[in-house]
Amino acid sequence: MALVEILSSARREFFNAFQNAATTLVPRTVEALFSKVNSENSPIEQADVVRAQLLLQEHRHEIELQLTKNMQQLLDRSMETTYQNFRPNLSALSISADNLSLLDSSAFESSLRFNEVTQLFRNVAEQELIDLNIRIAVLFGQDDIRERENPFRPYLITRCIFLAVESLRLTQEMFSILAMQLGETLTVDIPGIYQQTNAELEKHGVHAHLSLKINKSAETLYPRSSSVGTPQNIVASQQINNAFPAFNQFDFPAVEDARSLPPSSIGNPSINIDQLFQVLRGREKTAFSGYSPSVAPQDNSSSPAWLANTSDLPELLRKTFGQSRPSQRGRDFDLASQQAQPEAPLPSAEMAQSAIRGLVERFSHLPVPVQINAAPSELDELLIEKDLIRTLGYLHLSMKPDLSILNDRGDVRNLIREQREAFSALARSTEELMIIDVLAMLFESILFDDLLSKELREQLGRLQFLLLQLALSDHTFLSNQHQAARLLLNRIASVLLGTQHLPATQRKIEEEISRVFKTLSRHDCRVPELFERIYNRFDTFISTELRTQDKFIRRTVKSIEEAQIRYLRAEQTSSLLMGGLAKLDVPQHFANFLATEWVRAINIAERTEPSLASHLRALVPDLIWSIQPKNSQDEQSQLSALLPGMLTDLRRGIAMLDWTQFKQNALLNWLHERHRGVLLPAQEFSTAKTLAQIREIFLNFLEQPAVVLSDSIEKNKYHEVEKHLHEVLAELQLNVVFVEASKTQAPLTNEDALPVLMTQEESKSSEIQQRLYSGAPIELAIDNLIKRGCIAWVNPNMSNLILSLNQQAEPVIISDESFSHYSGNGALTFVENAPLIDRAVQAVLKSAEILEKQAG
Numbered sequence: 001m002a003l004v005e006i007l008s009s010a011r012r013e014f015f016n017a018f019q020n021a022a023t024t025l026v027p028r029t030v031e032a033l034f035s036k037v038n039s040e041n042s043p044i045e046q047a048d049v050v051r052a053q054l055l056l057q058e059h060r061h062e063i064e065l066q067l068t069k070n071m072q073q074l075l076d077r078s079m080e081t082t083y084q085n086f087r088p089n090l091s092a093l094s095i096s097a098d099n100l101s102l103l104d105s106s107a108f109e110s111s112l113r114f115n116e117v118t119q120l121f122r123n124v125a126e127q128e129l130i131d132l133n134i135r136i137a138v139l140f141g142q143d144d145i146r147e148r149e150n151p152f153r154p155y156l157i158t159r160c161i162f163l164a165v166e167s168l169r170l171t172q173e174m175f176s177i178l179a180m181q182l183g184e185t186l187t188v189d190i191p192g193i194y195q196q197t198n199a200e201l202e203k204h205g206v207h208a209h210l211s212l213k214i215n216k217s218a219e220t221l222y223p224r225s226s227s228v229g230t231p232q233n234i235v236a237s238q239q240i241n242n243a244f245p246a247f248n249q250f251d252f253p254a255v256e257d258a259r260s261l262p263p264s265s266i267g268n269p270s271i272n273i274d275q276l277f278q279v280l281r282g283r284e285k286t287a288f289s290g291y292s293p294s295v296a297p298q299d300n301s302s303s304p305a306w307l308a309n310t311s312d313l314p315e316l317l318r319k320t321f322g323q324s325r326p327s328q329r330g331r332d333f334d335l336a337s338q339q340a341q342p343e344a345p346l347p348s349a350e351m352a353q354s355a356i357r358g359l360v361e362r363f364s365h366l367p368v369p370v371q372i373n374a375a376p377s378e379l380d381e382l383l384i385e386k387d388l389i390r391t392l393g394y395l396h397l398s399m400k401p402d403l404s405i406l407n408d409r410g411d412v413r414n415l416i417r418e419q420r421e422a423f424s425a426l427a428r429s430t431e432e433l434m435i436i437d438v439l440a441m442l443f444e445s446i447l448f449d450d451l452l453s454k455e456l457r458e459q460l461g462r463l464q465f466l467l468l469q470l471a472l473s474d475h476t477f478l479s480n481q482h483q484a485a486r487l488l489l490n491r492i493a494s495v496l497l498g499t500q501h502l503p504a505t506q507r508k509i510e511e512e513i514s515r516v517f518k519t520l521s522r523h524d525c526r527v528p529e530l531f532e533r534i535y536n537r538f539d540t541f542i543s544t545e546l547r548t549q550d551k552f553i554r555r556t557v558k559s560i561e562e563a564q565i566r567y568l569r570a571e572q573t574s575s576l577l578m579g580g581l582a583k584l585d586v587p588q589h590f591a592n593f594l595a596t597e598w599v600r601a602i603n604i605a606e607r608t609e610p611s612l613a614s615h616l617r618a619l620v621p622d623l624i625w626s627i628q629p630k631n632s633q634d635e636q637s638q639l640s641a642l643l644p645g646m647l648t649d650l651r652r653g654i655a656m657l658d659w660t661q662f663k664q665n666a667l668l669n670w671l672h673e674r675h676r677g678v679l680l681p682a683q684e685f686s687t688a689k690t691l692a693q694i695r696e697i698f699l700n701f702l703e704q705p706a707v708v709l710s711d712s713i714e715k716n717k718y719h720e721v722e723k724h725l726h727e728v729l730a731e732l733q734l735n736v737v738f739v740e741a742s743k744t745q746a747p748l749t750n751e752d753a754l755p756v757l758m759t760q761e762e763s764k765s766s767e768i769q770q771r772l773y774s775g776a777p778i779e780l781a782i783d784n785l786i787k788r789g790c791i792a793w794v795n796p797n798m799s800n801l802i803l804s805l806n807q808q809a810e811p812v813i814i815s816d817e818s819f820s821h822y823s824g825n826g827a828l829t830f831v832e833n834a835p836l837i838d839r840a841v842q843a844v845l846k847s848a849e850i851l852e853k854q855a856g
Helices: 005-021 025-037 043-058 061-081 114-126 127-139 155-166 170-185 189-205 231-243 273-280 314-318 335-339 349-363 377-387 388-397 422-423 432-445 453-463 464-473 484-498 503-521 531-548 550-583 588-608 608-625 631-657 659-677 691-698 717-733 751-770 816-825 838-855
Strands: 737-739 777-782 785-794 801-804 812-815 829-831
Touching: 005 061, 005 127, 025 043, 025 170, 043 061, 043 170, 043 717, 061 155, 114 127, 114 155, 114 170, 114 189, 114 608, 127 503, 127 531, 155 170, 155 189, 189 588, 189 801, 273 737, 273 812, 273 838, 314 432, 349 377, 349 388, 349 422, 377 388, 422 432, 432 453, 432 838, 453 484, 484 503, 484 531, 484 777, 484 838, 503 531, 503 550, 503 751, 503 801, 531 550, 550 588, 550 608, 550 717, 550 785, 550 801, 550 816, 588 631, 608 631, 608 659, 608 691, 608 717, 631 659, 717 816, 737 777, 751 816, 777 801, 801 816, 812 816
Parallel strands: 737 812
Antiparallel strands: 777 785, 777 829, 785 801, 801 812
């Protein structure tokens, strides 16, 4: 079928799915607005929602008509702009849309709400949108996956809604409410719309899988290994690097002919890699049952080429894992020094092709092509290229669904170790040989980690080829603790362990993890930022789920946020007021009253009676003017007229402070004496400012902007915020448990040890900070009981966090300072001594040290 026909069919399916959703969109949005009325806090907001609901009911048919019309025109225009090399000539795809330019979108894209709705659609579409982006690229024969080239991207749906609402010519407030609510209501339909579009393309043979196109001979694939290169070769290489940047990140060293290498380069016979596997598993010198005979433990006469001339295996591995430390032997090992050694003899091209065929037959569900004159398949290209990284991606994407991942003992198979010889036959350098063995060692630890469930081990076991591909193309996977794939796997393992006491939540999390592994099974490392995008989405999901799954935790989070807003509001109000006081001569005790007690009264009034808060603000410059000498009879008369109202507002503000009668009388008596004095005839001319001048000085205070929740609160202000938090919790009658560290600390007897202790504490605190995330499993010794749970929420400003504990309904609030304190004395511990990948790294390093001691 021709490209235009396939695209027209997909367009028809997308439009029909959208139109079906649009027919019920307005009634569903009206219901949503009706439900939202009672959830709004202020009467003004409730009135806006009611008005929006009535407007939507009144213009229901107009909105529905506009949705259909706009989507038709937007689709027409998007078809004409999809990939620059495509200009359809059929009239069916060239309907005039002069009045609706797809590119003239500045008015919409400048709006935060427009972007929010578009991103919301992207989030709910998830994998379906990713697959559709890939299918469109495949359909047009493109190597780059770009959402903006997708004629059915979420941008069109958002713009369709916003244009429909804009046609009603409403106020900005009504426009925002209706556009946002229509978008939120439509989110439930978005996955189905993209699912139907994908299914239509799949029916026509457009699959969600990009294939690398090879247009050059085997000799020109890697010009670095040749001293002579033609211009055609260089252009071909650049095309591959531009299409797949992941290939360009790894600089393959040239591999010399094996026949030119001396026998001494084969390796150090005193070190055997299989001994390291045995120590990793805590085994003696026994065969590893469940593995193929080709990878049974070798005798001590052979060792990997990357161990050649290496007498400090632990240090070499530490360098690889980015944990190097000064060698006790005074030597500095690194990967570059290893590459300087002569390369080990690598298998021939025939052996490499044989290895690829064997791997494909064992693991791929795709048949090996037998047609002689058929177009080159991806397997044919692999046999020509003999590239390990691409072969691993091919194996990962085409892995047999029914492949048994368990051996005869029921353990998850270490596929990398099983196929070590086959992978080594494709390695182009000593460095790649080392990475193969290191990944096999890491999985030897991961697949037998007691903290992982069997189901998770099996899921991780099916990612072995993908992670080996990643390690070969991105060396930061081994050396960087913050690498996205490591963060993702660590987070999955931690969250499953930490949420065991929350069965309902863990079921949702397990479903999300299944989606993560499903996504990873359908893509390899050639997809740009694959792990980064999945990790960010998973991190957002976990944070949201643990923050909202329990009503007590949800209300506690809102209470902390409200306390922070109150603190920021009070600080801002006080700062603006003091800025004005600094420009005037005001008695100190009265200035202190205004900057503290009166600010508190204003903040209380803003939450309970906003109109009164405005009066209390306006009273400040009037009070200050009232106690200053008056320059004329007119000012004295003006003061006499203002005093009754000023005293009324003053008493209303004082009533909010719960003062004793004695304290109130003291302030009022002092003001009475000041007012009596300034109303007496002036003895001499005064330079006091007029009322208008003082009001001008306090203009910023009177027009104070609203504060928003931010992470700008310093940690040392936590206890100030906590005062507001106790007020909020009392107002809501919400019970929580506060865990605070003791303020007393044991004195140091050795002053010389102070810098060392501070350095150790800072290092420990930094390590703890990196592990403070939602879902991290913890144990807390409280009330003579050890309770296990997880971190449910971490304040963005890192000042405090909320813990969810087993068999305890009340959330636990603990400051960052207290968390570090109790972690130091063992009262609060992480269930995991280190994240998943870090545990595996430490196990490999420890095994290497044990092996070295035994050899020594």
